[in-house]
Amino acid sequence: xxxxxxxxxxxxxxxxxxxxxxxxxxxxxxxxxxxxxxxxxxxxxxxxxxxxxxxxxxxxxxxxxxxxxxxxxxxxxxxxxxxxxxxxxxxxxxxxxxxxxxxxxxxxxxxxxxxxxxxxxxxxxxxxxxxxxxxxxxxxxxxxxxxxxxxxxxxxxxxxxxxxxxxxxxxxxxxxxxxxxxxxxxxxxxxxxxxxxxxxxxxxxxxxxxxxxxxxxxxxxxxxxxxxxxxxxxxxxxxxxxxxxxxxxxxxxxxxxxxxxxxxxxxxxxxxxxxxxxxxxxxxxxxxxxxxxxxxxxxxxxxxxxxxxxxxxxxxxxxxxxxx
Numbered sequence: 001x002x003x004x005x006x007x008x009x010x011x012x013x014x015x016x017x018x019x020x021x022x023x024x025x026x027x028x029x030x031x032x033x034x035x036x037x038x039x040x041x042x043x044x045x046x047x048x049x050x051x052x053x054x055x056x057x058x059x060x061x062x063x064x065x066x067x068x069x070x071x072x073x074x075x076x077x078x079x080x081x082x083x084x085x086x087x088x089x090x091x092x093x094x095x096x097x098x099x100x101x102x103x104x105x106x107x108x109x110x111x112x113x114x115x116x117x118x119x120x121x122x123x124x125x126x127x128x129x130x131x132x133x134x135x136x137x138x139x140x141x142x143x144x145x146x147x148x149x150x151x152x153x154x155x156x157x158x159x160x161x162x163x164x165x166x167x168x169x170x171x172x173x174x175x176x177x178x179x180x181x182x183x184x185x186x187x188x189x190x191x192x193x194x195x196x197x198x199x200x201x202x203x204x205x206x207x208x209x210x211x212x213x214x215x216x217x218x219x220x221x222x223x224x225x226x227x228x229x230x231x232x233x234x235x236x237x238x239x240x241x242x243x244x245x246x247x248x249x250x251x252x253x254x255x256x257x258x259x260x261x262x263x264x265x266x267x268x269x270x271x272x273x274x275x276x277x278x279x280x281x282x283x284x285x286x287x288x289x290x291x292x293x294x295x296x297x298x299x300x301x302x303x304x305x306x307x308x309x310x311x312x313x314x315x316x317x318x319x320x321x322x323x324x
Contacts, residue, residue, distance in 0.1 A: 003238070004028040004064055006107075008054050008098065009071030010047070011038030014113060014166075014230060017173045018069060020044040021231040030065075032057065033072065054094040058101035067109035067238055068102060070095065073143070076189060077117065080139035091142035092149075099153050110150065111237045114163040116250070116289060118144040126223075126292035129165070129248050151246045160241035162300075167223040167252040167291045169230055171312040172319035191222075192313060195263055196320045199272040206274060208259055210281035215288065219259035223252035223290040226306035226315070236300040247299060252291025253307040262309070269313045 002025075010019040010031030015038070022029045029047040032054065043049045050060055054072045061068070073091045074080070080087045102110065117140030118133045135141040153159045170192045197203040211218040233251050240247060257265075260276075267274050296302040306312065 002026045002028065003066040004030075005238075006030050006032060006057070006061060006065050006068045007047075007071065008032045008057070008068065009038060009073065009113070010069075011035060011040060011042045011049075012071060013042075014169060014227060015069075015071035016042035016044065017227050018071070018231045018234045019047050020173065021228075021235055022069075023047055025235060030060070032060065037074070055097040057098050058104060061101045061105045061107060063106045065105070065107045067111065067241070068098070068107060069111045069113075069234060069238075070098060071113040073113065075115075075139060077137045077139050078189070080137050080142070084138035087138045087142045088145075091139075092145050095146045096149065099149065099159075102159070103153075103157055108159055108243060109238065109241045110159060110161040111234050111241065112146065112150060112161060112163045114147055114165045114248070115140060115143045116165050116167045116252075116291065118147065118165060121286050122289060125288050126252075126254055126290045127250060128292045129250055129295055147246075147248065154244055154246040158243045159246075160243045161246045162237035162241050163246065163248045164230075164233055164237060164296075165248065165250045165291075166230065167225060167250070167289060169227050170224050171226040171228065171306065171315040173228045173231070173315070191259065191262055192224075192266070192316050193320065195266045195274060196270070196313075196317055198274050199266060199270040199317070200320060204275065205277045206263060207277050207279045208263075209279050209285065211278050212281075213287040215258055217258050217260045220285055221256035221258045221288045221290065223254065223256050224262075224309060224312055225252050225304060226312050229304035229306050232304075233296060233300060233302045236302050240300050247295075249296040249300060249302075250291040250293055251296055251302075252293050253304055254291060254293055255307065256288060256290040257309050262313075265309050265313050266317075269310055269317055
């Protein structure tokens, strides 16, 4: 059965792919984005678009909406350390206003884009939802604060909510009707697009931050998830949201790839040499971050089908070449 959904931050990387999946599934979609980090051309064909801020969601949100999928947030860890007020104001203050608008409009279902940064330094691997949350950045702390807000909203006011804690999202999603949705942050901070910039000649070399970690090749290990698999989880989460309950699920493949494995995969996929420069470790970089997605599999029925690193890189490479 088709529904009507508001997608906040739907002009960004993950939000645009989820919005496209919703459109393809026959739903009525409205994207709300202030375009501070998103792109107007990222809004799918077939989706309505409102250029505006989540603080003003009450202007447009009414009882005709079945749910909100909330992606609108600042997400640069480094920036959050030097500008914490920006992250508290937007990520927490903005979400508080959104929850109030939902309450007033009688919209009682929410899927929230959370993050593995809520865990901070992991105490075990793979990470489960019951592990301690101790974020090491204002970004992670702001997302954890929102998770706490949602838990309270569910208990007090009957909201049905699912928070999805992503690990490393990568890849791109191509459609015949609307081109390709992919990753394009400015500034870029994620490993796969940065290595692809070297392949494109936009960057001389890729920096490897530490090669003396207790991992097989000495470089950090991370869990990569294809953005289309991620989008699938959001649609499943809409069905799983239960009034009065806040479900939290990790999203990842459960398998880790080292920095050097990613670089070598980019070499194989692109056919380009990728020079490396070893630099010192970055503060707060855990050796291994890998998710247990058992809860998402059990509660959502989610089964990621695009776990092959070469396939993820190939999709991202196709998008990077399309952009030039």
